[in-house]
Amino acid sequence: MAGKVKDEIQYDHNHDGIDRRGFLKCMAWAGTGALCVMSGGVLKSYSLSRLPEMSSKEAMGELSFVQISDSHMGFNKPANPDVAGTLKVAVDKINALSAAPEFMLHTGDISHLSKPEEFDTVDQILKSAKPQDVFYVPGEHDVLNDDGKQFLERYGKGSKGGGWYSFDKKGAHFIGLVNVINLKAGGLGTLGHEQLEWLEDDVKHLKHSTPIVVFAHIPLWSVYPEWGWGTEDSAQALAYLKKFGSVTVLNGHIHQTMQKVEGNVTFHTASSTAFPQPQPGKADSPGPMRVPAEQLKSVLGITDVNYVQGQHALAVVDSTLA
Amino acid sequence: MRRSVSIAVLTMALVVGLGAIGIGQRSVLEGAQQKAETTEVKIDNFSFGPGTLTVPAGTTVTWTNSDDIPHTVVSTDGVFKSKVLDTDEKFSFTFSKAGTYPYFCSIHPKMTGKVIVQ
Numbered sequence: 017m018a019g020k021v022k023d024e025i026q027y028d029h030n031h032d033g034i035d036r037r038g039f040l041k042c043m044a045w046a047g048t049g050a051l052c053v054m055s056g057g058v059l060k061s062y063s064l065s066r067l068p069e070m071s072s073k074e075a076m077g078e079l080s081f082v083q084i085s086d087s088h089m090g091f092n093k094p095a096n097p098d099v100a101g102t103l104k105v106a107v108d109k110i111n112a113l114s115a116a117p118e119f120m121l122h123t124g125d126i127s128h129l130s131k132p133e134e135f136d137t138v139d140q141i142l143k144s145a146k147p148q149d150v151f152y153v154p155g156e157h158d159v160l161n162d163d164g165k166q167f168l169e170r171y172g173k174g175s176k177g178g179g180w181y182s183f184d185k186k187g188a189h190f191i192g193l194v195n196v197i198n199l200k201a202g203g204l205g206t207l208g209h210e211q212l213e214w215l216e217d218d219v220k221h222l223k224h225s226t227p228i229v230v231f232a233h234i235p236l237w238s239v240y241p242e243w244g245w246g247t248e249d250s251a252q253a254l255a256y257l258k259k260f261g262s263v264t265v266l267n268g269h270i271h272q273t274m275q276k277v278e279g280n281v282t283f284h285t286a287s288s289t290a291f292p293q294p295q296p297g298k299a300d301s302p303g304p305m306r307v308p309a310e311q312l313k314s315v316l317g318i319t320d321v322n323y324v325q326g327q328h329a330l331a332v333v334d335s336t337l338a
Numbered sequence: 339m340r341r342s343v344s345i346a347v348l349t350m351a352l353v354v355g356l357g358a359i360g361i362g363q364r365s366v367l368e369g370a371q372q373k374a375e376t377t378e379v380k381i382d383n384f385s386f387g388p389g390t391l392t393v394p395a396g397t398t399v400t401w402t403n404s405d406d407i408p409h410t411v412v413s414t415d416g417v418f419k420s421k422v423l424d425t426d427e428k429f430s431f432t433f434s435k436a437g438t439y440p441y442f443c444s445i446h447p448k449m450t451g452k453v454i455v456q
Contacts, residue, residue: 093406093425129408129424156445160408160422201414201442202450243384244448301384304406 049084049106050273050286051117052266054188054227059264061284063273079186082110082117082147083231085268086288088157089138090128095291095304099128100137103289107145116146118185123268123286124155124196124233130162135170154179155233155269156196164197180211182218189222191215193232195247205234205247212249216256224259231266237276237283240296245270254281270302378402379451381409381423381443386451395455398432409449414440 051062055078084106091099110117120142127134135158142150152171159167168179175181175192182191193215195205207215219228230236236253239245247253257263263281271293276283292305299305380387381403393399401411403423411420411429417439420429433439433455443449 095406129422157408160410160445199444199447201440201447203447242448244446301405303384 049082049110049120049289050266050284051113052081052083052229052264054079054186058262059188059227059229059282061266061275063287079188080115080117081119081121081185083121083123083266083284083286084110084289085123085233085286086125086155086271086290087122087138088125088128088288088290090131090134091290091304093291093304095306099290100141103138103141104144106289107141111144111146113146119147119149119151120145121190121192121231121266122150122152123231123266124153125157125268125288125290126152126155128157128290130158130160130166132166135166151183151190151192151231153192153194153232154196156199159196164194176214177210178208180214188227188229189219191218191228191230193230193236193253195232195234195236195250200248203248204241204244205232205250207247207249207253212252212256215253219256219260222260225261228257228260228263229266230257230263233267234269235267235283235285236265237278239270239274239285243296243302245296245302257281270296379411380404381411381449384409384446384449386441386443386449389450390452390454392454392456393433395436396432396434397455398430399453400428400430402426402428408445409443410445411441412444414442419444 053060053062061083084103087103088099089103096102110120122142126138152167154164154167154171158164164178168175172179178194178197180192180194182189184190193207193211195207197206198208199206222228230253232247234247235245236247236250254263258280261280265281265283267283267285268288270285271288271291272285272295273287274283274285293302294305377391377393377397377399379391379399379401381401382405384405384407386401391399401420401423403409403425406425408422408424410422411418411431413419418431418441422445423429433453436455439453439455441451441453
């Protein structure tokens with residue numbers, strides 16, 4: 017034990033298998049967000065955990081923002097008894113960036129049980145982040161018991177229908193979609209007819225060279241439908257975005273990072289700031305992955321999977337943003 | 339004669355009555371046993387167990403969430419709907435009418451189950 021590398025997690029068998037300091041350190045890989053940099057109309061995404069290894073040039077672009085996801089404030093089970101602590105770690109990392117991102121996107125599951133105090137805690141923690149603007153979309157945990165009424169009151173000002181909206185930043189068009197309401201038995205995430213109509217209309221007037229960033233909680237591609245990791249009618253939404261040269265889709269929900277390129281569309285999922293979930297099909301259910309001492313190393317191994325470099329050959333649009 | 343007939347009738351009535359009580363007790367016991375065996379549905383590992391539950395009319399079914407993640411129990415046809423159930427929280431519903439009642443977790447709609455009331 018004496019020869020232990022300083023960075024390794026210290027734990028205490030007499031307690032719950034891990035001390036707080038070691039725990040936060042161990043969870044640091046989970047307690048992160050993604051820095052998204054728009055450069056030449058193409059968006060790249062970097063894990064905040066690996067930023068020290070990045071050159072400042074890489075971290076710059078016309079526009080940079082941060083995606084955080086799945087804070088699950090109120091969760092207190094063994095997989096992570098301190099979700100407030102890990103969210104603070106994410107905020108610290110954001111604040112340590114050499115250039116402050118323009119804003120933050122939160123891709124849902126802000127709270128664990130839709131309790132007002134859970135939302136309050138997240139709001140309080142995010143206040144200490146340098147970027148003050150936060151754009152939210154709800155996760156299924158944010159719309160419990162009231163079909164999202166409380167969420168809309170808190171975060172939905174100026175949004176349409178169930179909370180969807182769009183905005184423009186430095187020539188890029190951002191679209192926040194809601195796919196966690198009115199879920200049907202046996203089904204996946206759902207956007208619904210009304211929202212799809214709105215989306216079609218929202219992008220109709222845009223030039224084909226406009227970079228598009230879509231963000232929603234449940235993945236808009238079929239990650240693993242057996243666990244509900246997909247959206248029933250996402251194909252229709254993506255059909256409306258076909259004409260654009262660069263489309264980036266940012267999701268949460270699955271508590272791990274994944275990337276996929278399909279034609280003009282790049283899909284990213286963000287890790288959770290709260291707890292990890294197993295890789296698709298690698299467990300009996302998508303329940304929280306616990307991090308007991310003896311499994312620590314294998315879980316830490318996932319850090320590598322979490323590394324999102326974003327060096328795929330993304331579709332390049334024919335104009336750059338000035 | 340008349341008297342003995344009366345006694346016989348009375349005795350028969352008594353026997354039948356006792357028998358009825360006996361049957362009554364037995365069916366109550368059977369009901370209780372059936373209840374004890376089948377009225378609990380456990381929510382575990384993102385699934386309802388048993389997935390299909392058959393009960394006599396009048397049975398109260400109780401769902402208990404044993405997962406680390408909250409779930410709900412929502413009738414597909416709008417017959418019943420639980421509040422969100424956190425770990426170890428329960429929801430009960432009494433099925434008075436015969437029929438098939440499909441339900442699901444409205445948070446994780448891949449989770450489905452069914453109660454058949456006879």
